[in-house]
Amino acid sequence: QCKLELVVGSPASCMDLELYSARDELLGRLDRDEALLGSYPVADGCRVHVIDRSGARIGEYEDVSRVEKYEMADSDYEKRQDSVRSFLRQQRWGRYDEEAARRREAEQQQRRAQEEALAAALAVGARCQVRVPGQPSKRATVMYVGETDFKPGFWVGVRYDEPLGKHDGSVGGRRYFECQPKYGAFVKPHSVTPGDFPEEE
Template sequence: MFAEPLAYDSTVKLTLTHNISTCKMIDIRFDLMQTIGSIKESIEKRYGSDPKFMQLQLKDKQGNFISYMNDDVKFLGTYGAKDGYEVHIIDNNPNSVLNGLEDVNKVQKYTISDEDYDKLPVNMRKFKQQFLQQQAAGGNLGQNKPEIDDNYQEAEALQIAIGSRCQLNQGERRGTVRYVGQVPQMGLGYFVGIELDEPTGTNNGNIQGFQYFQCPQKFGIFVRPNELTVGDYPVLDFDEI
């Protein structure tokens, strides 16, 4: 009987470093039967350096120089490359695309005059002025909010009948009223449960294990009575949305 030949892996994993780029690429696999010319082409795709201006240095695992690899027709294996060795790329192109690429000081900064900045409809300066004016007038965030208790928006809720068609004031989503009443899991006061026409809701009528009404998942939503308008709101066709 003949012994089966041992499997031979002709590839090695090398580390790539560059004299311009700070990017270090680890465990890049190359075939020992690859020519240096094809390796340069592969490096060009990774770094952008032109092979015509490229010099390659082979170093061992400790970073000690072994040899230059500049003969494009020679195979990688002829230089004794092994797993973990380093290929250091030297880009001698004075017009290399990498020159200045990592120096942020060479990047042109966007500037705008104070006059043009003030013309912007929204900017930080205007926001700060409005905030300071509000503070000077004694207006703090959260001030003047209505007091919320068990009867909050009860009067508005009593005007809404279950089964009514409605439209949300924000987003103009439409649906059918399925529940009117208190929802302790969401806070004090009154809420309206709506089955939306589209799956843009947050639930199926169930809040923390309590089923207030039934509808498919994502079709249900609860809002305050003043966040919707009851009326003749037919289901929209896709062409109308």
């Protein structure tokens, strides 16, 4: 019974064991604590049926929302000196590393400025070539330049010469430009090279 505790999750003191044959016939109860399993008529295909008398219900302890928890106000937690937050702040790790945070902010601003400058050099209606990493180059016409609702930063909406896009110029319920289905796409400014690129036939 003690070995079965790990299998069925019920204490040995709360188990009643029954032995069934391969034909699902009751062969008897395993009710002698000092007896070995071999002293019972066990054969290939037999199974041991466990009856749980503990009163526990299946899944009773799986729903953690029913477990009472200790909660502390954030203002009280902030005052503690023995908390993880206090330790991270003292070590200046993660978001508490102000110098690293300033560097990340500066890098983000620099990337945004570069992206904005590249976008400003693109004019709606201009012919271009699009090179996205991992994809073949495609020729297209610039249809939209600017910020969008679906992702931060500057984006270029293009109309491909062939149906190699993802949409018709509309994303997330907002229309940015008009084109045929599967001809439209949005790419980052650094993926767009403006120039004299005749339409592919």
